[in-house]
Amino acid sequence: MxxxxxxxxxxxxxxxxxxxxxxxxxxxxxxxxxxxxxxxxxxxxxxxxxxxxxxxxxxxxxxxxxxxxxxxxxxxxxxxxxxxxxxxxxxxxxxxDERFHARFHATDKTYVYKIWNREYSQPFLRKYSMHVVKPLDVLKIKEAAAHFIGEHDFTAYANAKSKKKDSVRTIYSLDLVEQDGMLELRVTGNGFLYNMVRKIVGTLIAAGLGEIQPDHIPAIIASKDRAQTGGMADAEGLYLEHIRFKE
CATH class of the missing domain: 3.30.70.580 (Pseudouridine synthase I, catalytic domain, N-terminal subdomain)
Incomplete structure (x- = not known):
């Protein structure tokens, strides 16, 4: 073949x-x-x-x-x-090579999430970013993001319909860049559960709005309770940006 x-x-x-x-x-x-x-x-x-x-x-x-x-x-x-x-x-x-497998040979994946953070909408980006009207506290988001880095059981950040038995994943980096109202959250990990990235972004938005305190995030992760995560970000802001493979 x-x-x-x-x-x-x-x-x-x-x-x-x-x-x-x-x-x-x-x-x-x-x-x-x-x-x-x-x-x-x-x-x-x-x-x-x-x-x-x-x-x-x-x-x-x-x-x-x-x-x-x-x-x-x-x-x-x-x-x-x-x-x-x-x-x-x-x-x-x-x-x-015939043995190459796109899913099993991937070592890490990077997703980027785009948020338009202005009171007015951006017509040309409305299908490609999430519009958050209220001002977001960038420092709070960065503080919250740091708590996701490392190996954790992300049951709280998995969709209830997820069929994965193992919810442990490792996040290598989670960075935020802000420029002229556009926020880009970039996350790299060894794998992600169904809806996991959008749920993490939902928590970070809640932290940026003052609805969740950044230092509460370790307890939310440990709770494995989906109800505590602060909702899920919209699909249109999310992009699969890069996949890396074994040499």
């Missing part, structure tokens, strides 16, 4: 997330699988590194697909970008 690694960007606004559902046209995975099947004549399945939620975007999603017939990477990339809708782009195709 020939194994191909795809690097993909997409605008998640029109889709129900990465993972294929019954209606293949409603998900990113379904759209790409359909395109490759048209190209090859084979029934195939692609494996994504991260199962992004409905409405979430990707600057650097990675997937792999195994097909029987050999194709040049140029041919595959040209066909996919011609066939796929303009809100999904394949920016790189590489032929890789």
């Amino acid at each position: 020939n194994n191909y690694k795809l690097t993909i960007q997409y605008d998640g606004n029109r889709y129900k997330g990465w993972q294929r559902l019954g209606d293949s046209d409603s998900t990113i995975q379904g759209k790409i699988e359909k395109a490759i099947s048209v190209l090859t004549g084979e029934a195939i399945e692609i494996i994504g590194s991260s199962r992004t939620d409905a409405g979430v975007h990707a600057l650097h999603q990675v997937a792999n697909v195994k097909i029987a017939q050999p194709l040049t990477t140029e041919r595959m990339m040209s066909f996919l970008n011609h066939y796929l809708p303009p809100d999904i782009s394949v920016i790189q195709v590489e032929q890789v």
